[in-house]
Amino acid sequence: xxxxxxxxxxxxxxxxxxxxxxxxxxxxxxxxxxxxxxxxxxxxxxxxxxxxxxxxxxxxxxxxxxxxxxxxxxxxxxxxxxxxxxxxxxxxxxxxxxxxxxxxxxxxxxxxxxxxxxxxxxxxxxxxxxxxxxxxxxxxxxxxxxxxxxxxxxxxxxxxxxxxxxxxxxxxxxxxxxxxxxxxxxxxxxxxxxxxxxxxxxxxxxxxxxxxxxxxxxxxxxxxxxxxxxxxxxxxxxxxxxxxxxxxxxxxxxxxxxxxxxxxxxxxxxxxxxxxxxxxxxxxxxxxxxxxxxxxxxxxxxxxxxxxxxxxxxxxxxxxxxxxxxxxxxxxxxxxxxxxxxxxxxxxxxxxxxxxxxxxxxxxxxxxxxxxxxxxxxxxxxxxxx
Amino acid sequence: xxxxxxxxxxxxxxxxxxxxxxxxxxxxxxxxxxxxxxxxxxxxxxxxxxxxxxxxxxxxxxxxxxxxxxxxxxxxxxxxxxxxxxxxxxxxxxxxxxxxxxxxxxxxxxxxxxxxxxxxxxxxxxxxxxxxxxxxxxxxxxxxxxxxxxxxxxxxxxxxxxxxxxxxxxxxxxxxxxxxxxxxxxxxxxxxxxxxxxxxxxxxxxxxxxxxxxxxxxxxxxxxxxxxxxxxxxxxxxxxxxxxxxxxxxxxxxxxxxxxxxxxxxxxxxxxxxxxxxxxxxxxxxxxxxxxxxxxxxxxxxxxxxxxxxxxxxxxxxxxxxxxxxxxxxxxxxxxxxxxxxxxxxxxxxxxxxxxxxxxxxxxxxxxxxxxxxxxxxxxxxxxxx
Numbered sequence: 001x002x003x004x005x006x007x008x009x010x011x012x013x014x015x016x017x018x019x020x021x022x023x024x025x026x027x028x029x030x031x032x033x034x035x036x037x038x039x040x041x042x043x044x045x046x047x048x049x050x051x052x053x054x055x056x057x058x059x060x061x062x063x064x065x066x067x068x069x070x071x072x073x074x075x076x077x078x079x080x081x082x083x084x085x086x087x088x089x090x091x092x093x094x095x096x097x098x099x100x101x102x103x104x105x106x107x108x109x110x111x112x113x114x115x116x117x118x119x120x121x122x123x124x125x126x127x128x129x130x131x132x133x134x135x136x137x138x139x140x141x142x143x144x145x146x147x148x149x150x151x152x153x154x155x156x157x158x159x160x161x162x163x164x165x166x167x168x169x170x171x172x173x174x175x176x177x178x179x180x181x182x183x184x185x186x187x188x189x190x191x192x193x194x195x196x197x198x199x200x201x202x203x204x205x206x207x208x209x210x211x212x213x214x215x216x217x218x219x220x221x222x223x224x225x226x227x228x229x230x231x232x233x234x235x236x237x238x239x240x241x242x243x244x245x246x247x248x249x250x251x252x253x254x255x256x257x258x259x260x261x262x263x264x265x266x267x268x269x270x271x272x273x274x275x276x277x278x279x280x281x282x283x284x285x286x287x288x289x290x291x292x293x294x295x296x297x298x299x300x301x302x303x304x305x306x307x308x309x310x311x312x313x314x315x316x317x318x319x320x321x322x323x324x325x326x327x328x329x330x331x332x333x334x335x336x337x338x339x340x341x342x343x344x345x346x347x348x349x350x351x352x353x354x355x356x357x358x359x360x361x362x363x364x365x366x367x368x369x370x371x372x373x374x375x376x377x378x379x380x381x382x383x384x385x386x
Numbered sequence: 387x388x389x390x391x392x393x394x395x396x397x398x399x400x401x402x403x404x405x406x407x408x409x410x411x412x413x414x415x416x417x418x419x420x421x422x423x424x425x426x427x428x429x430x431x432x433x434x435x436x437x438x439x440x441x442x443x444x445x446x447x448x449x450x451x452x453x454x455x456x457x458x459x460x461x462x463x464x465x466x467x468x469x470x471x472x473x474x475x476x477x478x479x480x481x482x483x484x485x486x487x488x489x490x491x492x493x494x495x496x497x498x499x500x501x502x503x504x505x506x507x508x509x510x511x512x513x514x515x516x517x518x519x520x521x522x523x524x525x526x527x528x529x530x531x532x533x534x535x536x537x538x539x540x541x542x543x544x545x546x547x548x549x550x551x552x553x554x555x556x557x558x559x560x561x562x563x564x565x566x567x568x569x570x571x572x573x574x575x576x577x578x579x580x581x582x583x584x585x586x587x588x589x590x591x592x593x594x595x596x597x598x599x600x601x602x603x604x605x606x607x608x609x610x611x612x613x614x615x616x617x618x619x620x621x622x623x624x625x626x627x628x629x630x631x632x633x634x635x636x637x638x639x640x641x642x643x644x645x646x647x648x649x650x651x652x653x654x655x656x657x658x659x660x661x662x663x664x665x666x667x668x669x670x671x672x673x674x675x676x677x678x679x680x681x682x683x684x685x686x687x688x689x690x691x692x693x694x695x696x697x698x699x700x701x702x703x704x705x706x707x708x709x710x711x712x713x714x715x716x717x718x719x720x721x722x723x724x725x726x727x728x729x730x731x732x733x734x735x736x737x738x739x740x741x742x743x744x745x746x747x748x749x750x751x752x753x754x755x756x757x758x759x760x761x762x763x764x765x766x767x768x769x770x771x772x
Contacts, residue, residue: 299666
């Protein structure tokens with residue numbers, strides 16, 4: 001792939017496949033949902049650009065935040081002024097990426113007190129009988145309803161975007177750790193030894209006019225470590241424990257005290273609030289519940305305990321807190337600007353190097369920000385939501 | 387000491403001094419500034435109560451937050467409605483505890499933008515020439531002035547309160563680790579072995595009608611571990627690096643971006659802002675400055691770097707960041723309610739057991755809250771600031 005044709009790109013999945021390239025116009029580092037979307041949109045806007053997408057693991061990385069992202073689109077999460085972008089993201093998710101298990105699903109944001117646009121929770125439960133056993137309407141008598149929220153699988157979106165990017169001519173290099181260098185990237189192609197150690201099989205220096213750093217929570221560290229560019233971004237370790245209370249396609253999303261209950265696989269995935277970034281050097285560890293070690297970090301346990309009266313199933317054995325950290329899915333989440341409610345961003349690090357960060361609002365706005373960076377790199381002024 | 391006389395109490399400093407008591411009316415655990423003040427006020431209000439003050443280290447504990455507390459009283463830190471208490475604390479600090487190096491000293495809170503009560507920084511610098519070299523008035527052109535702020539040594543206050551409490555009849559047991567038990571405390575009297583290990587020499591079970599848990603940031607953990615009472619309090623590790631730029635008795639306190647520069651020992655002690663609690667299990671560690679390991683944690687480094695343009699001495703060798711964590715003084719600070727701007731509090735844990743927490747605003751309100759708890763235990767309705 002050296003020109004602007006629409007032939008499919010090449011894929012190097014393992015070190016047995018020889019990689020001998022030395023120059024690209026654009027290298028996108030990271031095949032999570034932000035990087036794959038940026039690669040796909042960029043190849044569509046500028047088919048003449050030779051583009052390589054590099055990923056440390058598979059597509060998408062099973063250790064990254066994309067796989068564990070909630071996949072909850074809701075207008076309640078859209079910051080003022082970003083409504084059109086969010087609406088475009090919702091339509092794209094529903095329409096453009098094949099089967100990403102997209103499903104319109106109401107979201108009930110439950111409150112203890114009355115507020116603007118709140119309706120009595122008891123009235124709503126008549127329309128959502130599946131939610132009745134999940135909450136105590138006396139504790140949470142008011143609800144803000146988003147009838148047009150939706151759920152989907154972010155991992156499926158990343159897979160569709162990555163495959164789509166290859167289909168329109170992007171090259172894809174998997175199992176490769178990329179380091180940022182002046183004017184390009186250094187690629188460590190990884191392999192697994194007989195003793196199950198991951199080692200570098202070979203190293204390439206690659207020139208690239210533009211590099212997009214889409215490494216999730218690792219991106220700001222790479223910017224500082226590899227390029228010496230200090231950023232204000234942070235990260236937080238978020239776990240998403242499971243609640244084995246029955247759910248169906250008709251069960252609404254519930255949110256209370258910042259905790260979201262997302263119907264999934266016949267039960268619920270719990271998405272706890274993020275209160276602030278974690279300090280540098282923090283190693284996640286399990287907490288204790290009445291003296292017994294569990295796999296959920298302490299701060300998340302406190303949030304769950306606080307809600308046990310209002311959401312009674314949390315106080316039952318349906319809540320899977322595990323025995324050690326490995327029992328509960330969790331991932332590092334980027335916090336743009338070090339804050340918890342900042343939308344996804346892209347940011348110029350040095351000449352030709354852009355940082356692309358998803359973070360807590362990537363479900364609702366990530367595709368739009370990836371699209372915006374792609375358009376900027378392609379020199380295109382129009383945005384699809386305008 | 388078994389009655390209500392005004393004879394001095396007894397002091398057990400080491401395990402060579404036999405301790406054979408088995409019952410007190412009140413045991414105060416922790417001889418930091420909150421515990422010692424509570425003990426002193428309580429003995430004054432209720433001289434009939436047999437009171438024991440227990441401390442794990444010396445008086446005050448050299449590892450605790452009291453010794454490293456800034457000792458900055460300022461009306462700018464007083465929450466609405468707490469003005470009379472704060473004024474009483476200021477007067478008490480100036481008058482009641484002997485030489486605590488109390489000194490009225492202006493505080494200049496520097497801002498980039500105009501706001502209510504702000505005056506031009508350049509105008510103020512004419513009155514505070516000592517501050518001129520410390521800041522760039524172009525970066526921080528507006529100032530909110532507290533002309534009646536004050537500095538003092540919290541460690542000296544704790545020492546004076548502890549000694550004062552003994553003088554009016556409180557007993558004092560040092561080098562003793564107290565555990566909360568139903569109806570009292572278990573005391574582990576500590577000693578040091580030939581090989582410099584700290585070990586328990588002997589254990590006592592003590593009955594007490596009232597226990598005051600004044601263990602600083604360790605208090606909430608003791609409440610949960612010993613009593614099974616979960617609290618919402620948090621903690622944060624705060625370091626106070628030194629800035630070796632000359633200061634004198636006339637140098638004002640400066641504050642910018644949440645960082646306070648406190649003139650001390652001919653230079654400055656830096657008191658960084660606390661943005662949020664640290665997660666459970668966090669172990670403080672040094673950060674890196676342009677790749678070089680330093681003794682200041684990463685979050686504090688970021689705060690200092692952000693202010694280097696506005697406060698130029700921070701960008702010089704006058705800033706002591708050390709090489710490892712041990713080079714920079716630091717202590718765990720209690721955060722009442724898990725938040726950073728909550729005043730000191732006392733809270734009933736179970737029958738007869740009270741938690742007493744200082745935290746970030748203890749310099750301005752700590753004595754009042756200790757006094758309030760003492761009055762409550764003594765059954766006295768009046769408060770000295772009313």
